[in-house]
Amino acid sequence: MQPKTEEPKLFGMLEDLKKEELEKFKWFLRDRDVLVELQPIPKSRLEKASTCDLVDLMVQTYTEKSVEVTTKVLKKINRNDLRERVEQEEAEREHHTHTKQFQFQTWSSVCGGDHGGKHFVDKHRVQLIQRVSNVAPILDDLLGSDVISQESYNSIMALPTSQDKMRTLYSHLNTERCNDIFYKILLENEKHLIDEFSAK
Structure with a gap:
């Protein structure tokens, strides 16, 4: 089974790719020079994959080769700097295991893994739906992180109340990694609420 430690490393490498770079990345995923003996991910599954989906697809398809x-x-698209940065941050984490470093997404430190196995955003779902009033910047960040599509963004923004917006937003958080991105965005936009809930 694929070690979970590969998932945050993959996400760390891909999360800062610009939209056009992400498209190039997907294109090169079908390059035989890259894959050698590995099978390509079907084009139909790659085309609409967000960054979160892409990590899942790669882990499922390439396992330990991901x-x-x-x-x-990344070398093909001249973004080898992302691999080097992630490896440096990973090395720093190993030397400072008790230091929270939100620059590097990890499913344990960012998702609040001390809540009995339940993700922070799931545990505090009701409170977040009721208390988060400024939803627009959160949706902007989710769109920019490819967690939601432009179509979903538009439909959520059209809803009348912040509670309706948050409730519908939650329906799009369908993977653990997307929850992690949502948590990081909340930390940047609603830190007082995160601190309040974490203290309980």
């Missing part, structure tokens, strides 16, 4: 494939593609 990081190797990612590194090859």
